Amino acid sequence: MPQTRLIRVDSDTPDPSVIDEACRVLSAGGLVAFPTETVYGLGADAMNADAVRSVFAAKGRPADNPLIVHLADASQLGMVARDVPARAMRLAGTFWPGPITLVLPVRPEVPREVTAGLPTVAVRVPDHAVPRQIVQRLGRGLVGPSANLSGRPSPTTGPHVMDDLNGRVDLILDAGPTRIGLESTVVDMTVDPPAILREGGISHDALLTELGAVRTPDDVTLLRRSPGTRHRHYAPAATVVLVPSGDEQRLQRAVDEARASGKMTAVIVHTFELPVVRAHVVVRVAGDERSYAHQLYATLRSLDARGVSVIVVESVPGSGLWRTIADRLRRAAEPPS
Ligand code: TXA
Ligand code: MG
Numbered sequence: 085m086p087q088t089r090l091i092r093v094d095s096d097t098p099d100p101s102v103i104d105e106a107c108r109v110l111s112a113g114g115l116v117a118f119p120t121e122t123v124y125g126l127g128a129d130a131m132n133a134d135a136v137r138s139v140f141a142a143k144g145r146p147a148d149n150p151l152i153v154h155l156a157d158a159s160q161l162g163m164v165a166r167d168v169p170a171r172a173m174r175l176a177g178t179f180w181p182g183p184i185t186l187v188l189p190v191r192p193e194v195p196r197e198v199t200a201g202l203p204t205v206a207v208r209v210p211d212h213a214v215p216r217q218i219v220q221r222l223g224r225g226l227v228g229p230s231a232n233l234s235g236r237p238s239p240t241t242g243p244h245v246m247d248d249l250n251g252r253v254d255l256i257l258d259a260g261p262t263r264i265g266l267e268s269t270v271v272d273m274t275v276d277p278p279a280i281l282r283e284g285g286i287s288h289d290a291l292l293t294e295l296g297a298v299r300t301p302d303d304v305t306l307l308r309r310s311p312g313t314r315h316r317h318y319a320p321a322a323t324v325v326l327v328p329s330g331d332e333q334r335l336q337r338a339v340d341e342a343r344a345s346g347k348m349t350a351v352i353v354h355t356f357e358l359p360v361v362r363a364h365v366v367v368r369v370a371g372d373e374r375s376y377a378h379q380l381y382a383t384l385r386s387l388d389a390r391g392v393s394v395i396v397v398e399s400v401p402g403s404g405l406w407r408t409i410a411d412r413l414r415r416a417a418e419p420p421s
Pocket of ligand 2: 229230238
């Protein structure tokens with residue numbers, strides 16, 4: 085089991101010696117957790133099958149859930165993907181670097197561990213100097229699932245990664261809280277019209293504007309194409325109960341029901357001023373979508389850490405980035421399968 089080191093790194097102008105150290109660990113087949121603009125990733129050399137296998141082991145991730153490959157810029161697409169359609173290049177031009185992942189036909193050189201044996205590979209260029217400089221220096225793509233234990237909320241700070249993966253990774257690069265706080269949007273570019281497999285940091289509306297037509301994850305048959313969406317995701321240890329927004333009485337009733345069975349109960353509101361609901365812990369998250377997204381996973385993790393066993397959450401709207409937040413809350417509220 086490796087001794088995990090955590091090193092602070094500047095997000096805009098990373099110290100070159102830190103980038104060098106990360107590349108040394110990666111070249112030796114080690115694991116390096118790295119910041120992005122969305123959430124922290126668990127990095128390994130994408131071309132090293134053994135290193136990629138150890139990513140699955142460190143996270144406890146099912147082997148049938150493929151990984152995203154991070155690149156430094158779109159000109160590197162040919163390292164892992166082939167037959168890139170023009171509309172994918174257009175999306176890359178508009179949104180990269182940024183929170184969108186494109187699913188494309190995979191090159192045969194990419195280890196099948198990365199793609200879980202699929203004929204496609206998921207690729208993105210993150211809007212963060214640390215992973216882009218690592219990829220540039222390494223000369224290879226960096227696989228990067230979210231750096232959490234499988235099934236836990238994604239980490240948005242270095243210490244979150246430490247909480248989940250201490251003793252399971254070699255190095256954690258800590259550049260402070262991530263800017264967005266939710267994962268990238270995953271879009272399958274091998275079908276026409278392209279299909280959103282996972283909502284994320286680039287909204288459905290922005291994609292629709294860019295592509296003209298796009299299919300959504302509501303299409304059940306498409307869900308089979310994104311293995312990750314079959315697994316339980318984004319969930320705190322506590323049970324999450326969603327209640328319609330703006331209804332003080334229903335919020336209170338949901339809290340009271342949980343408290344009546346002796347459970348430590350928290351409530352997360354965003355439209356009310358405090359205090360409107362009585363619970364063991366009351367959290368008011370900011371009412372704008374960017375701040376809410378930024379705080380969501382950290383809030384769920386801190387409630388877990390306080391030993392809360394039921395979290396009653398006021399529902400959120402369904403457009404723009406709210407749509408992604410609503411998706412994560414819905415998944416968090418699903419019973420374990
Ligand atoms: O923002 C993000 O995307 C973060 C940061 C670190 O980049 N990464 C991330 O990775 O969220 P992960 O592994 O937690 O989620 C990747 C999602 C999973 O749902 C996976 O099933 C899907 O992308 N995926 C990966 N490769 C795929 C492929 N070839 N076809 C369809 N879905 C794929
Ligand atoms: Mg994940």
